[in-house]
Every structure is written in structure tokens, then in C-alpha cells.
Amino acid sequence: MNALEVNQLSVSIDGKRILNEFSLSLPKGEVHAIMGPNGTGKSTLAKALAGHESYMVESGTATMDGKNILDLEVDEISREGLFLAFQYPIEIPGVTIANFIRAALNARQPEGEDIDAVAYYKELYAQMERLGIDKKFTSRSVNEGFSGGEKKRCEILQMAMLKPAYCILDETDSGLDIDALKIVADGVNHMRSEDRGILVITHYQRLLNYIVPDRVHILWDGRIVKSGDKSLALEVEERGYDWIKERLTAGVES
Amino acid sequence: MTVNKKSEFLSEAMFDHFLERHTELPKWLVRQKKKSWAEYLDLPAPTRKMESWRFANVRDLGVDGFRLADPVRELDANSLIEQTKSIQQTAGKLVFGNDDILAEEPISAELRSKGVLFEPLQRAFTDHSEILEEFFMAQESALGSEKFTALHTALNRNGTLLFIPKNVEIELPIISHYWAQGQQTAVFPHTLVIARDNSKVTFVDVYRSAEVDAAQLACGVSTVYADPGAKVEYHYIQNWNEDSLSFNRLTTIAQRDANIRAYGLNLGSKHARSEGHTVLDGPGSKAELYSLAVAHANQEIDQRTLQSHNAPNARSDLLFKNALQNESKTIFSGLIKVAEEAQLTDAYQTNRNLLLSPTAEANSLPGLEILANDVRCSHGATTGQIDENELFYLLSRGISKPTAETLLVFGFFEEVLGKMSNDELAEFHRERVHRKFEPA
Numbered sequence: 001m002n003a004l005e006v007n008q009l010s011v012s013i014d015g016k017r018i019l020n021e022f023s024l025s026l027p028k029g030e031v032h033a034i035m036g037p038n039g040t041g042k043s044t045l046a047k048a049l050a051g052h053e054s055y056m057v058e059s060g061t062a063t064m065d066g067k068n069i070l071d072l073e074v075d076e077i078s079r080e081g082l083f084l085a086f087q088y089p090i091e092i093p094g095v096t097i098a099n100f101i102r103a104a105l106n107a108r109q110p111e112g113e114d115i116d117a118v119a120y121y122k123e124l125y126a127q128m129e130r131l132g133i134d135k136k137f138t139s140r141s142v143n144e145g146f147s148g149g150e151k152k153r154c155e156i157l158q159m160a161m162l163k164p165a166y167c168i169l170d171e172t173d174s175g176l177d178i179d180a181l182k183i184v185a186d187g188v189n190h191m192r193s194e195d196r197g198i199l200v201i202t203h204y205q206r207l208l209n210y211i212v213p214d215r216v217h218i219l220w221d222g223r224i225v226k227s228g229d230k231s232l233a234l235e236v237e238e239r240g241y242d243w244i245k246e247r248l249t250a251g252v253e254s
Numbered sequence: 255m256t257v258n259k260k261s262e263f264l265s266e267a268m269f270d271h272f273l274e275r276h277t278e279l280p281k282w283l284v285r286q287k288k289k290s291w292a293e294y295l296d297l298p299a300p301t302r303k304m305e306s307w308r309f310a311n312v313r314d315l316g317v318d319g320f321r322l323a324d325p326v327r328e329l330d331a332n333s334l335i336e337q338t339k340s341i342q343q344t345a346g347k348l349v350f351g352n353d354d355i356l357a358e359e360p361i362s363a364e365l366r367s368k369g370v371l372f373e374p375l376q377r378a379f380t381d382h383s384e385i386l387e388e389f390f391m392a393q394e395s396a397l398g399s400e401k402f403t404a405l406h407t408a409l410n411r412n413g414t415l416l417f418i419p420k421n422v423e424i425e426l427p428i429i430s431h432y433w434a435q436g437q438q439t440a441v442f443p444h445t446l447v448i449a450r451d452n453s454k455v456t457f458v459d460v461y462r463s464a465e466v467d468a469a470q471l472a473c474g475v476s477t478v479y480a481d482p483g484a485k486v487e488y489h490y491i492q493n494w495n496e497d498s499l500s501f502n503r504l505t506t507i508a509q510r511d512a513n514i515r516a517y518g519l520n521l522g523s524k525h526a527r528s529e530g531h532t533v534l535d536g537p538g539s540k541a542e543l544y545s546l547a548v549a550h551a552n553q554e555i556d557q558r559t560l561q562s563h564n565a566p567n568a569r570s571d572l573l574f575k576n577a578l579q580n581e582s583k584t585i586f587s588g589l590i591k592v593a594e595e596a597q598l599t600d601a602y603q604t605n606r607n608l609l610l611s612p613t614a615e616a617n618s619l620p621g622l623e624i625l626a627n628d629v630r631c632s633h634g635a636t637t638g639q640i641d642e643n644e645l646f647y648l649l650s651r652g653i654s655k656p657t658a659e660t661l662l663v664f665g666f667f668e669e670v671l672g673k674m675s676n677d678e679l680a681e682f683h684r685e686r687v688h689r690k691f692e693p694a
């Protein structure tokens with residue numbers, strides 16, 4: 001029950017099937033990593049779970065702590081506790097980071113009640129400091145003109161402020177220099193908790209040296225074809241994906 | 255209960271009744287009014303065939319059912335005055351209700367000793383007739399509202415005179431709030447700002463209705479003179495209720511090296527017609543013209559602008575942004591006119607429309623008329639919808655769709671709001687926009 005459970009989920013875009021009876025169980029308290037070649041459906045999984053309307057769910061289920069999320073609206077899924085750190089964060093001209101995160105927090109308050117502004121800024125500044133984001137960013141427009149690394153840090157900032165039950169980090173490590181990678185990993189590790197499940201999508205084993213996963217899954221053609229512990233990531237790093245592909249075509253089950 | 259005598263409706267018989275009621279008006283003004291009333295009766299009503307009324311729903315524009323306003327009751331007056339307190343840091347304030355003065359916060363003794371005048375027109379018509387006889391309604395209409403301007407001249411009896419002598423700088427804004435109250439009430443607000451050489455001032459006109467659902471007619475004129483080197487920032491906030499019909503004509507005239515910044519906010523009225531004529535009369539003068547509008551339900555907001563470049567080396571920059579919901583409609587028609595002698599003109603004009611509903615309608619008619627040969631001019635118009643990716647991003651953070659849309663509209667408006675140098679005024683604009691997005 002205390003898990004993000006995806007069962008036999010098939011998702012298509014424009015009639016093209018991307019996720020193919022995909023299943024995954026992410027219990028609270030654990031960190032899982034998903035790796036896989038370009039275009040195999042990692043971001044599709046993230047966006048479909050977040051409720052993006054372009055992604056057609058054809059069959060299967062997805063529940064969070066037992067609650068079906070496939071019928072919910074995008075904003076409802078978020079308020080239920082799912083957070084998606086975007087692979088490509090969106091620029092919102094004219095909306096400041098401070099107002100944006102505040103609106104997201106207010107959306108979680110009872111109708112007509114707003115969060116306390118003083119406490120809000122106190123926490124915002126503290127989290128920004130932890131993530132090495134300059135205070136000046138609060139009054140900048142969301143992601144507008146941010147460097148790649150700044151955008152990724154800002155995703156983690158939002159996650160830290162919203163404290164979701166389940167987090168999906170879609171290539172949060174790409175575009176980060178080594179110092180930023182450590183800071184972001186530190187930010188994620190700080191959020192590891194018994195009450196939270198974290199799914200890290202990445203291409204690089206390097207990240208997993210800093211965020212050590214409980215499980216590693218390999219996604220191929222819209223489904224998980226191999227799972228293992230953190231050593232699986234090392235193996236992928238060394239041997240690439242071809243050996244998995246070869247084993248798959250040879251009909252060997254993992 | 256008020257008994258509406260037939261003679262109070264804006265019909266032919268009414269004008270004599272108006273003059274009988276307002277014996278305080280000086281003779282020179284009565285003469286001008288009689289002339290204007292005759293003109294008003296003479297001039298044709300707008301038709302769609304007229305270029306200056308293209309796209310407008312001219313059937314909305316009848317004024318016959320409106321009547322001369324009754325005075326606001328004292329109890330109501332107190333509440334209206336109370337509602338004008340959101341902008342606290344001001345150098346002076348006038349509050350009008352149905353064209354009568356309800357409250358005055360005069361300018362400081364120091365400013366008065368320097369010769370600054372900030373007076374209700376009703377007094378100024380007599381006390382400062384030398385200024386009013388020269389400047390009151392001295393500008394022609396250039397954008398099509400001649401008939402309504404004539405009606406204004408005939409029936410106006412109050413408003414604001416702000417006169418700033420040479421070299422006087424006023425830091426805090428000066429504000430006039432104009433209220434309309436009562437069913438079928440007609441009001442005729444007027445603002446006249448004269449900023450003499452090298453003076454500096456920020457002036458704000460706020461137009462509001464006491465009730466949310468009483469049809470009212472507002473027919474207003476504002477004129478801003480910026481003499482050489484003067485710096486004038488002018489705001490108008492059109493927030494009449496959404497049963498109302500409003501006309502507003504703004505003329506701004508910049509002399510040598512003068513600097514004008516105008517910010518408009520159009521939120522109210524069932525049908526709002528707003529005309530803005532900017533005259534760059536002196537070399538080196540500069541005008542920045544910004545406007546924001548939110549239209550919803552079946553509102554129609556019709557804005558026409560003219561940037562007249564009469565002198566060389568001047569610059570004008572116009573940016574009008576509209577957000578449209580439901581079945582609403584906006585019209586932006588803008589013309590840049592550059593005279594032959596206005597070499598080295600820089601003139602720009604941009605209209606951007608954000609459609610929040612597939613049934614909203616944004617019309618854009620940009621135009622250029624250039625007689626000089628060495629100029630830089632451009633105009634552009636865009637109409638688009640909310641970006642799906644931006645919306646998804648906001649929703650994915652748990653923000654509800656209406657709030658997300660509001661945030662995106664504010665993001666769209668920030669390009670203008672962010673330019674305002676006075677935080678309290680910017681906040682006032684924001685607050686009025688927010689109100690509009692609150693469920694009724």
C-alpha cells in the first residue's frame with residue numbers, strides 16, 4: 001500500500017505505443033533508478049504519471065498509496081503527493097520563482113487560507129542556501145534565462161519546498177558540473193526519508209555514486225527488462241546496453 | 255426614491271434643465287457648452303462604416319436611456335471615500351461621486367506656496383478661469399469620438415485641474431477617484447494636467463462604480479500637457495462596473511525634451527471605448543504608452559491610438575496588452591503618423607493579445623503613415639493562446655487551472671507592471687486585476 005505502484009501500464013502518443021505493459025513498485029523509504037537508451041520511454045513514464053493529457057493511457061493501473069492517479073487531473077496528482085522534476089524545465093516569463101512556489105504551497109492549503117509569508121521566505125531562503133542558489137533568484141522569472149544547471153537546481157528547490165511523497169527526477173543530473181552535481185545529490189539525499197519514495201531517471205552511473213539507489217531498473221522499449229541493485233548501473237556503465245539487448249533477443253530472461 | 259423627470263434623460267429637452275440646475279457655471283463656459291450641445295445634436299452617431307469605428311459594436315453606444323446624476327447620499331459617500339484609501343502615499347487626492355466633490359486631500363502648503371494648483375474644476379472654472387479658458391477642451395478629437403466629446407463638453411461640470419509651475423517636482427502621486435452611483439446615471443469626469451517647464455509629477459485617474467450592477471454612462475476626457483523638459487507619469491484605471499458604457503479620450507502633448515509615460519488599465523464597462531492621442535510636438539520629446547486590459551464575459555474593450563510625430567528627434571513607444579476570456583472582444587487600432595519635418599523619429603507600436611478562451615475575439619489594426627524619410631518605425635501585433643507547456647508546468651506543481659491561468663496572465667502583464675517605478679501604484683494595478691479574476 002505505501003508505494004507508487006505501476007502495473008501493466010501501456011501509454012501511447014499520437015497512436016504510437018511508447019510504454020508497453022510497464023510495471024514498477026516504488027515503496028516509500030526507497031530510492032530507485034531507471035536507466036535506458038534514448039527514446040525508450042523514460043520521460044513518457046514521468047509525464048504520463050504526472051497526468052499530461054497528450055499521453056494516452058491505454059491499459060494498466062497506477063496508484064499512489066492505493067489511490068488511483070490515472071483518473072486525476074494534473075494538479076490533483078501533484079497535490080496527492082507526486083512531484084516531477086522535469087528533464088526540460090519550462091520558462092514562465094513574468095512569474096517569479098517566489099510567487100510560483102508560493103502559489104504551489106497555497107494550493108495545498110485549505111480554501112481561502114494562505115501560508116504565512118514570513119515563515120515561507122525563511123524556509124525558501126534556507127533551502128536556496130542549501131542548494132547554492134543566490135537569493136536574487138526569488139525575484140527572477142521561473143527558469144527564464146537560467147543556465148541548464150540553474151534550472152535543475154531550481155527543480156530540486158521546488159521539490160524541497162513542496163515535500164512530496166513521491167518524486168520522479170528526470171535526468172536532473174544532465175547538464176550539471178561536478179560541483180553542482182554534488183550539491184543537487186546532497187539536496188536529494190537530504191530528502192530521503194521513510195515517508196518518501198524517489199525515482200531517479202539517469203543516463204550516468206556517476207549520479208548514483210552520490211545518490212545510492214536501492215534498486216536499478218533498465219527500461220527498454222517501454223518496459224523494464226532488467227532490475228538489480230546498484231551494481232547493475234556499474235555494469236551498464238562498463239558494457240553499455242548492447243549486452244542486455246543481445247540477451248533479450250536471445251530470449252534469455254533476467 | 256428618486257423620481258426621474260423626463261427632462262433629466264439625455265434627450266434634447268434635458269440640456270436647458272441641466273443649465274438651470276447648474277447656475278454656478280461661469281458665463282464663458284455656458285457659451286462653450288451651448289455650442290457643444292448643438293454640435294452634439296448635429297454630429298452623426300457612429301456607424302460601422304466609419305473607419306474609426308471599424309469592428310465596434312455600434313449598437314451598444316446609445317446614450318438616450320441615461321440621465322443626469324443625482325447627488326450621492328452622505329452615507330454612501332462615506333463608504334466611497336473609505337474605498338479610495340488603498341493608495342496611501344499621495345501628495346494630494348480628490349474624490350468625486352456623480353461629478354460632485356466628496357472629499358479633498360489638498361496638496362501641502364509648501365507645494366501651494368510654489369504655485370501648484372490641485373483643484374476641483376467646479377471651483378477652478380471660476381477661480382482660475384484664465385487657465386481654464388485657455389486649456390479646457392482646447393484639443394480636438396482625432397480618433398472618432400467627436401460626438402461624445404461634444405456631449406462631454408456640454409454636460410461636464412467638474413473634474414480635476416492640476417497645474418505644476420516651472421521646475422517644481424512632486425515625488426508622490428496625486429490621485430483623482432471618480433465614482434458613479436445609481437441606475438442609468440451619467441457622469442462626465444475630466445482631468446487637466448499642465449506640467450510647466452522642467453516640472454515633474456505623477457498623476458492617477460481612477461474610475462469606479464459604487465454598485466456592481468447599475469448601468470452607468472461615463473464620458474470622460476483627460477488632457478496632459480508636458481511643457482519643455484517636463485516629466486509626467488499618468489495612470490488611468492478604468493474600472494466602471496460591467497453594465498456600464500464608457501468613453502474616455504486621453505490627449506498627451508509633449509514639448510521639447512519632455513517625457514511622458516502613460517499607463518492604462520482597462521477592466522470595467524460592458525463596452526469601453528478608449529482613445530489615446532499622443533502628440534510629440536517638440537524635438538527630443540519622448541512618450542511611452544502602456545496599456546493592459548482584461549476582458550471577460552461579453553465585454554467589449556475598444557482602444558484606438560494615434561502617435562503624432564510633429565517634431566524631429568522624438569521617440570514614442572507603445573505597448574498594449576490584452577487578456578481575453580469567455581466571449582469577450584477587444585479592438586486595438588493604432589496609427590503612427592510622422593510629419594515631413596519629423597526626421598529621426600523613433601516610433602514603435604506593439605499590440606499583444608492573450609486569448610484565454612476559443613470564443614474570445616481580438617481585433618488588431620496597426621498602421622503607419624510616414625512622410626519623413628529618415629525614421630525608425632515599426633508596428634506589430636500578435637494574438638496567441640496560453641502556452642500548453644507553461645500551463646502543464648504550473649499544474650504539475652499542484653496549482654489549480656484558474657490560478658495557473660491567472661498567474662500566466664500576470665506573467666504576460668508583468669512586462670508592463672514591472673516598469674512602474676512606484677510600488678504602491680503597481681500594487682494597486684495588480685490588486686484591481688486580481689479582483690477581476692476572483693469568482694463573483
Ligand SMILES: Nc1ncnc2c1ncn2[C@@H]1O[C@H](COP(=O)(O)OP(=O)(O)OP(=O)(O)O)[C@@H](O)[C@H]1O
Pocket residue numbers: 013014018036037038039040041042043044045054087
Ligand atoms: N509529445 C510527443 N509527441 C510525439 N512523440 C513523442 C512525444 N513525446 C515522446 N515521444 C516519442 O516517444 C518516445 C519516447 O520518448 P521519451 O521522451 O519518453 O524518451 P526518453 O527515454 O525519456 O529519452 P531520453 O533519454 O532521450 O530523454 C520517443 O520516440 C519520442 O520521440
Ligand SMILES: [Mg+2]
Pocket residue numbers: 042043044087170171
Ligand atoms: Mg527523457
